[in-house]
Each structure stands twice: as structure tokens, then as C-alpha cells.
Amino acid sequence: MHLQGLLFLPLALPIVHAGFKATRPSCRCFPGEPCWPTVQQWSDFNATLGGKLISTVPIGSVCHTSGAFAAYDAQGCADLLDNWAYPTTHYESSSSPMASWFANFSCDPFLPHRSCEIGSLQPYAVNVSGPEDVQATLRFTRKHNIRLVIRNTGHDYLGKSTAPGAVALWMHNLKDTQHLQYTSPSYNGSALRLGAGIQGYEAMAAAHAHNKVVVSGNCESVGVAGGYSQAGGHGQLASQFGLGADQVLEWEVVTADGKLRRASPTENSDLHWAITGGGGGTYAVVLSATVKAHAELITSSANLTFSGTDVDPAVFWEVVQTFIVDIQPLVDAGAVAIWAVAGSSFMLTPIAFPGGSLQQLQAGLASTLALLDQHNITYTYHIEQFDTFWDSYAAMNPHSNITEAQIGGRLMPRSVIDSKIPALISVLQGIADEGVVISGVSLNVSRAATPRNAVNPVWRDAAISFVLGT
């Protein structure tokens, strides 16, 4: 995020410094300008932080022979290119965005003939280990009128965790977890306090140790307390328990005025409402989120792929339509389906039914499979019932890669599935015919009780979250 987000905090907090021109990002002090802090000032700031200031070295430097950061290393470069698609390559770094467009080809390892410059990457990151680091950074960036950005894993596809000329608060190393019995007017029960750097797979493991589950992403490396729960957050438990945001009992934050605060439905309740769905990097710097932990449950899961290459397109889309419509009762009963149409292929990877039996899941998919059989379309299909959600997720959830695609999305209202399905199918077909990858997540995030929060209310009527990639 950019600092003006923090400064326009729509709450009664006394934060805006008189005369501070927050409305025009061009007014921020930029590297190379006379206002930019001196080497000594950066060094003093680093000392205040106990040495936690990181000067960015672009990860692409190993692929370059010219430029300020060139550090050519043939093996290092080959390894980087081989591993570029994996989220870990980026989230272990303090500066690399997964949506490479927002790096603006700065020190791009795939363009070795260009010089390696900092470009759009932020020049500094603070390796945050507690609230004091956040407070010191807010003081420093405000004093010097420097852009501030909050970076956790770098998953954000709108580039909101990247900013040129900025100091990044790098939250990745806040890795504490704590299991607790939570008591409040709105919830009594098991909960997990998750440090801001905790990722999906770590949250799941922390819950698993207590025979519990927590809502987290299909992509296991998304940061739970970061952009995920602050913006909505869906995953294979979302039809059963609601969105990631719906799980958050309290936030521990530092607001732009430098104050450490707790935000819950009973304490700073306006701030709790806003952060819970209002979007990452907008209202405060989150240090931890305390989320509901639910009892483990049996989970049935299935995957299905088929190709439409030798299939009449009308038949292919009839199968897709049957699938979308006929899984709806499963979704209303707690299932989540992650599916895609790419080129002429359909992939279901997977449909997970937490709390559901193999027979129930099989019954819900029967009409789709029957149609495939009827048209002699070959497919691969696997269905299994697991004792726990943990086992199902481990066996059936493929690892997610980053993508070069430009992505955008739509939340499709349930009414479209119920009463305009032929129109929807014809639109999807037109999109797919243009070579656009269609990713759909069929889910129902309003069957569980939904707490009052700032989640986009359109989610509550949505049947499918579509993401289109070009």
C-alpha cells in the first residue's frame, strides 16, 4: 500500500500532520532528490531498528552483467529461472512481487541484456520483528515524507505490496502462533493467534496440532493475517465456515499515529469492522490476527479432468453447464469446487466437501459423469473420503504457481446460476474462445453465520468467484 492509504484513515484518529500533502503521490520524496535521507540518516535509522534495515538487492541480480546491482552467476541464474514460478522464490525475498508487472521489468532475470537497476522495487525493507519496528518506521517515513508499503508474501496481483521509492514493512518473519480458548460476547471457543507473517500451510499445521482447522487459501503460501483475511479470503473451508475475514475475532495493529491497538467487536470496533474485509494495507499495520479454530471433520474430495479437443463444443459446454448447476446442492451443503477451463480442457482440482461423505459427493457429481460417459468423452477422475480435512488438503490440493497472466475477476450472483445459466455459459464460451483462462471457485460463503464486517456484501450472494487470466 501507499502511505496515503494510512493517512486517509476514515476514523477519528489524530494522525494527519498539519501541512502534510498526502493527496499526490508525486509529492513523496524519491531517491535522488535532495530531500532523500543521507547515508548517515539511513544508518541512524538502521541503528534505531537494531540492524533490521535491509537494502534491496533485486533477486534478478544473478542474471545480469551490467547495472548497479549486477552480480552474474550462471548457476544462480539458472536456478532462479527454474524456480521463478514457485511462490517461495518471491516470498522468501523482501522485495520481489509475484505479479512481475509491478516490478516494471526492473532487474528482470528474463531480460539479461538490460542493466540491473532498482527501478520500481522498493529500495529498503524493514525486517519487522515487533511493534517497535513498525512504530520507528512510521516515524522515519513520516519525518522524511517517504512512501511506505506493507509487504507480507508479495502475493498481491494489484501490486499493492510493492512501491517504487518506498520503505517496506516486511511482515514475513512474524511467525508466532498460539492456540487459545477465546472468550467474548460473540464467540467462546478454540482460537489461534497468528503472527502477521503466518502463511496458510503454517496456520493449518498449528491448528492440526490441536485437531483443529482454520480457514485459509487454496494456495498454501498466501499470508493468512495479511491481504487474505483483510480482503475476504476464500478456500476449501469457506462454504463450511465462511470467509477468512469472517474468522477474525481480533486484530493487533499499529495505526498510522503509531499507537499499538487491539481491534475487536468490543474494542475499537469501527477499526475491527473496517480491517475485516476492507482491504490489506488500508487501515493499519496488522501484527497478528486471532481467528476461530474449528474441530477437524471428515472430508470427501474429488478431482476430474477432461479435454474437449475432439468434442463438439456444444457438448463440452453442456457438460460444464451440468457441472456448474448440479454441484450447487453440494456447495450449499458445505462443498467448495475449484475448477478451470483453459484452452479446450476442463479441470476440477478439486471439489472438497468438508463434513461430507464419499457417497454424497459422488451423488452430486453423478449427472456430470453420466453425461461424459454418454458422449464417450474420456476423463480422469478420482474420489476419496478422508478422516480429516488436513489429509484431504494434503492429498488433493495441487501446489499453486505464480502467473504472468493479467488477472481480473467477477463474483457471479447465485441468481445467474439459478435463472440465467444459458446466458452465462455462452459468455464463458466466448471468453474461452478468445484464449482467456477461466478459473472458477464455486462456493457459498453465507450459509455459515456471517458476522458484521466490511467484506464486500456481493460475496454473500455469490455462487462463483471467477478469475480471468489473459
Ligand SMILES: Cc1cc2nc3c(=O)[nH]c(=O)nc-3n(C[C@H](O)[C@H](O)[C@H](O)COP(=O)(O)OP(=O)(O)OC[C@H]3O[C@@H](n4cnc5c(N)ncnc54)[C@H](O)[C@@H]3O)c2cc1C
Ligand atoms: C498463486 C496465488 C494463489 C492465491 N490463492 C488464493 C486463494 O486460494 N484464496 C484467496 O482468497 N486468495 C488467494 N490469492 C490471493 C491472495 O489472498 C491475495 O493476494 C492476498 O492479498 C495476499 O495477501 P499476503 O499478505 O499474502 O500478500 P501481500 O502481497 O504481501 O499483501 C497483500 C496486501 O495486504 C497488505 N498487507 C499484507 N500484510 C499486511 C499487514 N500485516 N498489515 C496490513 N496490511 C498488510 C499489503 O500491503 C497488500 O495491500 C492467491 C494469490 C496468488 C498469487
Ligand SMILES: *[C@@H]1O[C@H](CO)[C@@H](O)[C@H](O)[C@H]1NC(C)=O
Ligand atoms: C543494518 O545493520 C545491519 C547490522 O549492522 C547490517 O547488516 C545491514 O546491512 C544494515 N542495513 C543497511 C541498509 O545498511
Ligand SMILES: *[C@@H]1O[C@H](CO)[C@@H](O)[C@H](O)[C@H]1NC(C)=O
Ligand atoms: C509450476 O511450475 C513448475 C516449474 O516451472 C512446473 O514444473 C510445474 O508444472 C508448475 N505447476 C503447475 C501446477 O502449473
Ligand SMILES: *[C@@H]1O[C@H](CO)[C@@H](O)[C@H](O)[C@H]1NC(C)=O
Ligand atoms: C517503467 O520502466 C520504463 C522503462 O524502463 C520507464 O520509462 C517507466 O517510467 C517505468 N514506469 C514506472 C511506473 O516506473
Ligand SMILES: *[C@@H]1O[C@H](CO)[C@@H](O)[C@H](O)[C@H]1NC(C)=O
Ligand atoms: C529477518 O529477521 C529474522 C528474525 O526475525 C531473521 O531470522 C532473518 O534472518 C532476517 N532476514 C533478513 C533477510 O535479514
Ligand SMILES: *[C@@H]1O[C@H](CO)[C@@H](O)[C@H](O)[C@H]1NC(C)=O
Ligand atoms: C461467552 O461466555 C461469556 C461468559 O463466560 C458470556 O457472557 C458470553 O455471552 C458467551 N458468548 C457466547 C457467544 O456464547
Ligand SMILES: *[C@@H]1O[C@H](CO)[C@@H](O)[C@H](O)[C@H]1NC(C)=O
Ligand atoms: C459411444 O460409444 C458407443 C460404443 O462404442 C457407441 O455405441 C455410441 O454411439 C457412442 N456414443 C456417442 C455419443 O458417440
Ligand SMILES: *[C@@H]1O[C@H](CO)[C@@H](O)[C@H](O)[C@H]1NC(C)=O
Ligand atoms: C487427482 O487426485 C489423485 C489423488 O490424490 C492424484 O493422484 C491425481 O494426480 C489428481 N489428478 C489431478 C488432475 O489433479
Ligand SMILES: *[C@@H]1O[C@H](CO)[C@@H](O)[C@H](O)[C@H]1NC(C)=O
Ligand atoms: C447458501 O446456502 C443456503 C443453504 O445452506 C441457501 O439458503 C443460500 O441461498 C445459499 N446462498 C448462495 C449465495 O448460494
